[in-house]
Amino acid sequence: MVPPATRASRPGWRDPRLWIGIAIVAVSVVVGARVLASADDTVQVWVLADDAAQGQQLSEADLEVRRVRFADDADLDRYFTADDVLPDDLTLDRPVGAGELLPRSAVADGGGDDGVVVSVGVSPLTVPDSLVEGSQVDVYVLPGAGGGRPQADGPALTGVRVVSVAALDDSLATGSEAKVDLAVAPGDVEGFYAVLGASDTPTVRLSVVGP
Template identity: 50%
Template sequence: MARLGGATTAGARSGAAQPDDRTGARAGAAVDAVPPAQRSQRPVWRDPRLWIGVVLVAASVVAGARLFASADDTVQVWTAGSDLGAGQRLDPGDLVAQRVRFADAAALGDYFTVDDELPADSEVTRVVGAGELLPRSAVGAASSSGLVEVPIAVDAELVPPGVGPGDTVDVYLVAPLDGGGGAQPSAPAAAAGPALAGVSVVAAPAAASSFGTSGKRQLVLAVPEAEAPGFFAQLAQYDLPTFTVVRRG
């Protein structure tokens, strides 16, 4: 019995010394469940990249606000789309809207804005160059401008091809020639100066649409009303007057 008991005791001791597989599994799982050590992270608000982004966003907002503020200072006004000559009827189709910033707000009142109603039956009283702002002082009623429209027929080779509305020209009256190339005896001597000086071209159709096969080109000129009688008196002295047109620079 003692031996048996001893064996039993030894067996018990031996059994006690052997590790339990389940206990080892639990210990391994516990070790695996422990998270790895991590370094402490710097707070986000201390990251310099954050502040650089904030500065860039703020700068863009300020720049955009200034841009919109400066855009609000501009006003749309009418400008001449092409040269407008004195005596030319004012047509909205000849005008172009353009945004302009006036350093002096009071100066805006001297020009036509797109919100202004253009005077009806009005004409330009002086030359307004292409791209120039349309001043109120250069627009008047057609009946009060003191200008009349005078048409003349000019040989195509005696007028610069680029002459058009808004140009300022001088018109010379040339004595007609006889068959031999000299002046006709009955024709008076041509005046030394221009018959019309510094007049504006109101209309200048192309030669093909003016007089067809005649080879002449029509020009419509704005002539001061007081000078028109003298011009027609000169024309009456010639049977076939010839004009030469000189464009001023």
């Protein structure tokens, strides 16, 4: 006698296999979303659309937004992100090339002061390795071989911002001084030049005190 054929029936909503399958799918979706979110750790920052000169005033029309990944959060603090409110008077203290990130150190208002740009010559052999654009430095003035009145105890300027640093390799090759531009508070400029003028051949030394 041939046994009657049985039909496979679909699992009902009470079937535990159905709920196990739904749980697996839900967990997979959640885990996948978290993996994708953690993989995108880039930040939107402002970059220059075209070359911009020192003293040029910028607007958002001169900028573009680009996604960048920073290895260190401290590096991100040096630039303007797309979420930052840009200064109303967005004027550059130094030239910035097309495609470069917009650094806070290159913007007058971004540095927290309206310093006067003062250029000094320093021996490339004495420039600290950590000296970069945006560094905070103390400036010491020493009398040269011709003598002269030494500066008062301590630095002639403290905590001034480095606006730009000339190519040190070129200065080393030619034996000339390297040019460093500093953003000096307006009230300190006259006194600083007075210290420089007290010696026929003053020597300038820079000491990095902050990023």
